[in-house]
Amino acid sequence: MNAEESTGPPGSRLSDAGLTSDAIPVRHFFGTRNAPGGLNAHIQLGQVTGGHPEFPFIAALKQIHSTRVVVLKTSMGPGALKQTEGDALVTNQPQTLIVVRTADCVPVLLVEKGTGVVGAIHAGWRGAVAGIVSETIRACVEEFGAKAEQMQMAIGPSIGPCCYEVDEPVIEPLRTRYPAWPGVLRETNEGKGVLDLKQLIYYQIRASGIPESQIGRLDHCTHCRADLFYSYRREGQVIGTMFSGIILPAK
Numbered sequence: 001m002n003a004e005e006s007t008g009p010p011g012s013r014l015s016d017a018g019l020t021s022d023a024i025p026v027r028h029f030f031g032t033r034n035a036p037g038g039l040n041a042h043i044q045l046g047q048v049t050g051g052h053p054e055f056p057f058i059a060a061l062k063q064i065h066s067t068r069v070v071v072l073k074t075s076m077g078p079g080a081l082k083q084t085e086g087d088a089l090v091t092n093q094p095q096t097l098i099v100v101r102t103a104d105c106v107p108v109l110l111v112e113k114g115t116g117v118v119g120a121i122h123a124g125w126r127g128a129v130a131g132i133v134s135e136t137i138r139a140c141v142e143e144f145g146a147k148a149e150q151m152q153m154a155i156g157p158s159i160g161p162c163c164y165e166v167d168e169p170v171i172e173p174l175r176t177r178y179p180a181w182p183g184v185l186r187e188t189n190e191g192k193g194v195l196d197l198k199q200l201i202y203y204q205i206r207a208s209g210i211p212e213s214q215i216g217r218l219d220h221c222t223h224c225r226a227d228l229f230y231s232y233r234r235e236g237q238v239i240g241t242m243f244s245g246i247i248l249p250a251k
């Protein structure tokens with residue numbers, strides 16, 4: 001697990017960060033604002049669409065800052081998504097690119113070696129505090145028999161603590177729902193603090209039983225790096241989002 005380009009078989013280098021596996025030549029990427037237009041044109045939120053010869057199906061949800069995990073177990077095609085809204089997709093189906101979109105929120109990708117389950121999670125503060133990441137890990141275990149100790153996770157680019165000042169509407173639920181909040185929030189002025197969202201997610205992943213050595217993270221800040229990323233907070237509106245995704249190869 002590192003921040004260098006994946007070293008999979010030839011042709012598998014979609015990656016910015018390593019989620020390499022000896023057992024499964026899984027491919028994944030964390031997108032930038034310079035995503036290939038051809039990919040974006042295929043993605044339709046809340047649907048499974050036909051993609052590209054290298055990734056015949058693309059599944060994406062309408063994201064709602066929830067803890068809803070959508071499980072894709074059956075063969076792919078239009079109509080395969082039983083729910084169109086949610087914030088995590090998990091599947092054991094090959095040749096299906098599952099994607100999430102972010103612009104300050106945290107994209108998290110996972111693979112479990114034993115079962116060949118992959119997942120993609122969208123985690124903003126609301127979903128993270130409510131437990132979207134642990135819910136997704138639990139869904140992999142309950143729905144597919146995955147083992148947390150065999151999972152590899154990658155935490156992608158998001159707004160960093162350098163730029164993420166939050167106030168009571170964020171701090172209050174964080175304190176209420178996450179007992180270890182002092183480890184991720186540095187209080188500044190009255191009623192304000194700086195939240196380390198990636199660290200919160202990292203701790204939640206660890207608490208789900210995933211070994212430290214199997215968690216990678218990219219500490220790029222979407223707000224600082226205007227050259228690479230869109231940032232909702234910097235721009236004050238959604239002018240664009242980054243896609244991140246993961247796909248199992250053909251069997």
Ligand SMILES: [Zn+2]
Pocket residue numbers: 159160161162163221222223224225
């Ligand atoms: Zn920053």
